[in-house]
Amino acid sequence: MYPWFAFGHITPFIHLSNKLAEKGHTISFIIPPITKSKVEHLNRFPNLITFYPITFPHVEGLPSGAETTRDVPFPLIPLIITAMDKTESQIELLLRKLKPQFIFYDFSYWVSKLAHSLGIKSMHYSVVNPAATAYNASSATHHNLKGKKIITETDLMKPPPGFPDPSIHLHFHEARDHLMLRNVKPSEAIDLFDRLYMSLAECDVIGIKACREIDGIFVDFLEKDFRKPILLTGPLIPDPPSEPLEKKWVDFLGQFNPNSVIYCGFGSEVILTKSQFQELLLGLELSGFAFLASLRTPSGANSIEEALPDGFQERIGGRGVVYGGWIQQPQILNHPSIGCNVTHCGWGSLFEALGAKSKCELVLIPNRGDQIFNARILGKTFKAGIEVEKNLINIAMDKTQNQIEFLLRKLKPHFILYDFAYWVPNLARPLGIKSMHYSVVNPAATAHSVSPAALHNLRESKITETDLMKPLPGYPDPSIHLHFHEARALRMYLSVKPSSNSGVVHLFDRLYMSLAQCDVIGIKGCREIDGMFVDFLEKDFKKPILLSGPLIPDPPSEPLEKKWVNYLSQFNPNSVIYCCFGSEVTLSKSQFQELLLGLELSGLPFLAVLRTPSGADSIEEALPDGFQERIGGRGVVYGGWIQQPQILNHPSIGLFVTHCGWGSLLEVLGAKSKCELVLIPMIGDQIYNARTFGNTLKAGIEVEKSEEQGLFTKESVFEAIKTVMDEDNEVGKED
Structure with missing residues (x-):
């Protein structure tokens, strides 16, 4: 075998x-x-x-x-x-x-x-x-x-x-x-x-x-x-489980009548977006039935509790449980109270349901690969379940044109500001309304990927990673370019070409059309940081560009939670590393561990706010061996929501290790702590944000990654921290 x-x-x-x-x-x-x-x-x-x-x-x-x-x-x-x-x-x-x-x-x-x-x-x-x-x-x-x-x-x-x-x-x-x-x-x-x-x-x-x-x-x-x-070989349905169901699930399920409870399980690898996670739970709530939902923490949230819809727990009371840990699925499916299985249609899960004593009904929500065919066979061919209908969000937005036209005729605005809905200028112009494409994306990224020069380059059918790694002709800062792994991800995305009759316009095409057809371009940026890229875009699109400034949030009025005040106040001013990768970045378990080991190597106190990595069920399980014992009280790894603006304004913070989301970078620019920056971009415009701050403005150090696969090591994290925290370091101190 x-x-x-x-x-x-x-x-x-x-x-x-x-x-x-x-x-x-x-x-x-x-x-x-x-x-x-x-x-x-x-x-x-x-x-x-x-x-x-x-x-x-x-x-x-x-x-x-x-x-x-x-x-x-x-x-x-x-x-x-x-x-x-x-x-x-x-x-x-x-x-x-x-x-x-x-x-x-x-x-x-x-x-x-x-x-x-x-x-x-x-x-x-x-x-x-x-x-x-x-x-x-x-x-x-x-x-x-x-x-x-x-x-x-x-x-x-x-x-x-x-x-x-x-x-x-x-x-x-x-x-x-x-x-x-x-x-x-x-x-x-x-x-x-x-x-x-x-x-x-x-x-x-x-x-x-x-x-x-x-x-x-x-x-x-x-x-x-x-x-x-x-x-x-037959379906190889597993033997009935010999280990009894955990008492807490026996007690919960034992409250309800036979065949009356919905069990919803999406396996160990499916991570929903926060919005889809909430839609799923609200659907279970609307059913009126008791339910047990076994789901991973969604992207865009740090915990199951944070991701729940507003008021959800209060409304469902004791008739529903949302659980993020490992669960005995075969034993659950064999419990007599189970009457319905909402499933991602993994073949193993379906056979467990088919072999279960409960004979539950199936609701099918396939995610990828052969799950789709599993759902179609059981749903359409054998009528053994019902598949949940799905819609594409971009088609949904494009179908709002009639409603937008009705509102524009009613409101008669002077201007409409928009971004992805490329059809807005053609709608607004006959009504005598001016249109502004307002971009919240770093203009360096827009210039590199969506300008007329860029689009002509990207439309080449045989484009390679090497082509994408080269700066465009006339691009104002050739030091800002893609590494191989970044170019490969972009090429893979470009290879997905919507067919002409699908009703879908490719992301880069819709952004280009939006920028090309509007009356004026607005950008969430400032000339001090973005000037040369704004000039490039103004010349390339042949229309005026207005800058709104970075729109740095007002200083937070709500005080920092007492537990963080107590923790940070133990340390000297400008001595603590704050590490946060936002609410949507999920690292692999190995990269999560390399990051923490790099923080440990620094010898400095730290507060790391990170999501549970893929390949682990909890933060605690994912920690490197012996990590907690070695760092003692000088480090905290936290998986929940945190008051980032207040943390960045605390005088103890001296360094921010960030995934380079534009919002996070602007929060640090507006913070009192004036901390140094270590940059670890992950996707999209984060890459250009990091290159702008690191290469052009010399305001931070980007962590080195392997060229082929884009992986960082504990040593590369430590080296970047060491460089910016060195007293003789000039990064971040230039006028």
Whole structure:
């Protein structure tokens, strides 16, 4: 067994191994060493199933200890692919030593050729819904898309020729996400769907975690498409859990009638936005039923409690619980009170629900990948659940044109200020109303990505990362440019091209059209900081630009909470590091730890306000080993909401480590503490904010990251802190 290094693949491979061992077969399971320790408890036949740990290859940019997709953020998944491909020589040695009759694998397309050379049969064992495989990785799909220079959403919204159920197809936003997935690959490597196709095409036989009753038509399609036998293992529904349900859930669920409680669980990897999190909870509230919602803290919030809708807890009283920790899902689904499961449609979760005693109804909210096909099959084909309808926010905004026109006719304003709604000038002009595109984005970013010069450059079909790393002709500060990992992220975004009949306009196109068609441009900026970029844009768009100033917030009137006053007052003036990455940045667990270890290395007291990282269920769980004991009382890591303006105005604060959100930078400019800046930009205009403050204004130091993957280390964090806190340092002290 050699599964893809993701728990959603490793676990089903172990379940299959257990089923084969029941029949007396001997299994050798190849697995990374750290991951081995996490899954050994699933091995029910240790006398027949042997785990063989392999050396996890070094890949530049991959965090230390990372072995699976759970250990890294989405942009770093290509590095896991690279690492797995680098194990080929180890796999060959093991196959020569073990001499198996069969090897089962999935993503490592090169396994079949290796096995054939050694006289070993190979099976591509798929744990993915066969409808998704037929749609995305069949020969029909491969040959249909291969000849296209540019693949659009429209191409992916159509099922491949011969697809057995045309009612199952992608919506526009899902096709857009699939386009992004097609770009998930290491540099110059084979993309995700091509490696799946090659693996399926070159193996001796295909195995699928499926059953004919649910998947028969798609299995027949794939069997005919790949011209080879397909064997089905059944859904491998887990054995009923032997461990009893925790008492707190027994007590909560025991209050309610049979089949009356909604269980909502979105798995361990789905993180909703704060607005979608609230919409989901408000929907549960509107139902009037009792519910238990097991959800991760959403992006845009520091805790479950902070993210709850206003007055939610008071209104629902004791009939609902929102829980952010790990939960015994199989035991919950087997409780007689459960009558409905609101699910993200992970295949494992669906089979747990199908195998549960409660026989609950299904409400389907797929998020990505094969979850979409799982939802369509159970919802449309088998009528076994109802899929929740979704809408695209940009289409929704564009559909307000009639309402905006009605209001403009009624109000008769002199001016309308807007930003993303590019159609506003054409609406306002016939009514005699002037229009201003008012930009709250750093003008350095606008000049680099949305000016006429930039748009002409970005429209090149064969644009590369190297092209995007070069400053534009005439760009006023060539020291402000993208690093490779930043250019790669931009190129990936640019590759997502809305089709002409989708009703969606690409972000950069709508911003350019908005700027080009308005009467005047307004910018939240000032000439002292942004002057040269304003001049560039004024010349490029050939229209006046008005500056509103940075709109620095008024000093806060509410006093700082007593617990922070007490903590900060222990330390000398200008001696404490304040580190905050805003309410929307979620670091990976490894980057979270590198950041904290860098703060520890500084030797200075600190207050770090950070969200629980991906790959962890709590701040406490994510802390580096021995961290709390080593730092003692000189450091606090806090996951809740904090009064940032008041913190920045405290005299003890001497350094601000920031993700470079424009709001945070303006708050520090208006603060009394006059603290130094260490800059760690993450996405979008944060990059240009950091380059402007670091390179152009010499007002801070940007932390160095690896060029390929954009990862910082504890040493690079420490070096930046050391540089700005050095008494002889000139950064931030220039006139």
